[in-house]
Amino acid sequence: MKLSVIILNYNVRNFLELCVLSVQSALLNIDAEIIVIDNNSPDDSCDMMKKRFPNVRLIENKENSGFPKGNNIGVAEAKGEYICILNPDTVVAEDTFDKVLAFADKQKKLGIVGCKLIDGAGNFLPESKRGIPTPFTAFTKVTGLYKLSDVFGKYYASHLNPNQTGKVEILVGAFMAMKKETYIEVGGFDENCFMYSDDIDLSYMVLKTGRSNYYFHETTVVHYKGESTVRDEKYMQRFRQAMDFFYKKHFRSSFLFDVFMKTGAFFFSIVKKKQAVLSRPEIDHYTLISNNENMRVKVEKLLGKKVQLLDNTSENNLNSLQAENEKCIEIIFDNNHLSFKSIISQMEKFSKSRFTFRILPRESDFFIGSDNSNDRGEIIHLDKN
Structure with a gap:
């Protein structure tokens, strides 16, 4: 077995369902396994996994053992030559793992490979690539100086732009691909790590072995960052x-x-005494990207507002849609009709538009999404009264 995808979950049942669906689609042509570790979620995550994904390995922890220990438990059970640590609030494209593994196989002293991450609005997440947080580098981060000039931009590895693959020092724990032997050699995630430092520590430990870490821009993954962090x-x-x-x-x-x-x-x-989470924009217009008229009627009845049906996501159609409306437009992508790769591409392409985005996962009864990287996310159930 070549690849083991490790997903640690705690209390994000619907995001987990979307994530596992996308991972399954991305592993169709790869010798791989999915391992989900549940850290004693109080929701019905485990029941959902057993019913919807009976062939996925599920490890049910009896306590919330934390991010480092939970992932270490998963890796210990992994059979793959490569592992990928993946957050449960992510969505991967159908060719994500094909591209990442092809790139990894070409590197002589491979450390960790990360990829381009975007939030639920399609905006690039700068933590996709980072530098070692020296005291001065950390200072530029907390004061916001990193935004002013590349001279202060080492925290977010400004020597590379988002569309440029290259060596970086630190990668984010939402998506980390590497050889299992590398993970084991450095001891995995340090279970004494405090929040925000576990992925920094692992990246640095790998660098100390003489290996190189890489930011790989040729595939994009959505990271909803479902747990909001107010900058207070x-x-x-x-x-x-x-x-x-x-x-x-x-x-x-x-x-x-x-x-x-x-x-x-x-x-x-x-x-920056307190950065308030952006309020939900007022939606003027809803568009369902689907070929299912019955679904359009169902969503329209649920929302209580008119919903337009488009059967494809061509750039011209969405450009026209944007030009015809002055207020915010909610785009609902039907995964029964569209691939994850197509959905992610459109989110990224129209990230600076007045669109907000939701995904209706394949054979599911809800649609889901978020409007910015500080947003906990929204889940709308189709059977809601």
């Missing part, structure tokens, strides 16, 4: 604790770190 004082405290863990493990205790972090916290509290 609590976020700043957690970020500082994560960086402190990383420095204490890999470097000497640094007076410089304390200076930069305290200064950064000061500016953070003044400039």
Whole structure:
């Protein structure tokens, strides 16, 4: 078996269903397995997995063991030469793993491969590629200086643009592909890691073996980031604790770190004391991309507003749709009609438009999506009264 996809879930049942559907579609021509580890979710995630995906390996933890330990449990059971750590609130394209494995097989000293990540609105997520968070680099992150110039842009690896493949230092835990032997050699995720530092630590441990980590831009994966993180004082405290863990493990205790972090916290509290989650935009127009008129009627009745039916997602059609409407348009992609690759492509292409996006997963009774990277996401059930 060549590839094991490891998905750690906690309490995101509908996102998990969408994720596993996309992964199954992407593994049709690959010798692979899917392993889902559930960290004692209080929802019906496990029941859903057993009913809908009976052939997927499901590990039911009796406690929430955390991200590092949960993934380590999954990797220990993996039979693949390669593993891919994947968040449950992601959607992959049908050719994602084909492309990533083909790229990985060509590298002589392969570390970890990450890919281009976008949020639920189709916007590029800068954490797809990062640099080692030295004290100064972390300072530019928390103060926002990284946005001003490439000189300050090392935190988000500004030496590469989003459409450029190349070596990077740090990759995000939402999508990490590597050889299982590499993961085992460095000890996997450190189970003592604090939030925000586990993927940084693993990436750095792999670099220390002499291997190279890569950002691979030729496939795009949606990462909804379902757990909203308000950029407030609590976020700043957690970020500082994560960086402190990383420095204490890999470097000497640094007076410089304390200076930069305290200064950064000061500016953070003044400039960005609280970043409110963007409110849901008012939807003026709904469009279902499908060939199913019965589904259109069902969605229209559910929403209580007129829903237009389009049977394809050509750029011309969506451009025309945008030009004809001045307010926000919700695009609902029917996965019974469209591939995940097509859906992701359209989300990315029209990310700067007035569109919001939802996906109706194949043979499911809900549609799902989010409007920005801080949004917990929206789930609308078709049988809702």
